[in-house]
Amino acid sequence: MILELFRWLQSLSFMTFIRESGLEYPIVMSTHLACIAMFGGLIVITDLRLLGWAFQDKPIADIVNGLRWWKRVGFVIMFAMGFTLFGSKASEYYPNPYFWVKMFCLLLVLIHAIVFRPSVYNHPEQLDASPVIPTRAKLAGALSLILWTAVLCNGRLIGYYEPPQQRGRVVSVGSASK
């Protein structure tokens, strides 16, 4: 069922174009990676501030509110590129355990947002009003760092998986550099 959906996605003309392209595929992948660099740091800054490890003299509200839209823009570009990479080779991603672990981590990121948005991210002024950074804010920052790191590592490892019947042959997904 899921595999059929993946095969259908991969068969779309746009996905076929990307898969069979020369430079387009690595450009999409580079853009995905460049987005991690351009916007991932904003997540790091927010998390470090929530943990109280950096920007201590700045109100949490400034950091959270100032970076919110940038993080959203970055996420949309990154997601669009990531989905294109996945969609163009969807049936190869299907048996890849790292892909599913990454998706699970992204699900946890979504749950993290649902859990902590009401009490942390949507009301940073309340955190600033507290004499010490509340535990829930530190927990949100720490979990965010851990989850995004897990997403990143599993994302990279997708490129190293070789399906059993292809062992010894060149990896095609993500194309490892050796």
Add this chain to the structure above:
Amino acid sequence: MLLLQIDSVADALNSSEWVFPITECFHIAAFAWSIGLIAAVDYRLLGFGIQHSKPSQVLRDTAPWTLLGLAVVLLSGPVLFLSDVRMYLHNPSFVFKMYALAAAILFNYTIHRKVAQSDSSSTVVRAVVAVVSLALWISVVFGGLFIAFA
């Protein structure tokens, strides 16, 4: 002799199939960390982001963390390189990446730092410096990824 030594280092690094991918994860996480923090300074120079802080404050607050990230990048990178020195030296994307990296680091700790530190720089100067900085770092990332496609 040197080549023999390089080969023995490469053999050690390639003895486990996990050394390269795990080092690569460190490399990517650390460059996301450090370039992202530099980008935060650039966004501020462009007039966005953490607007209640001056560029000099954003720079001061991020600088130690940026340096930490760059240290991990510059330690993990050579490990990846030493796993297959000949391939990298003959790879045009790798050569491009090294030039871009040298330019990006040089720019970051000279002109970029000066302009970010001086809160009196003109808007145009700030914008140009921010765009050059972002362009240089994006070039490094693209160069790195294209090593696998060269």
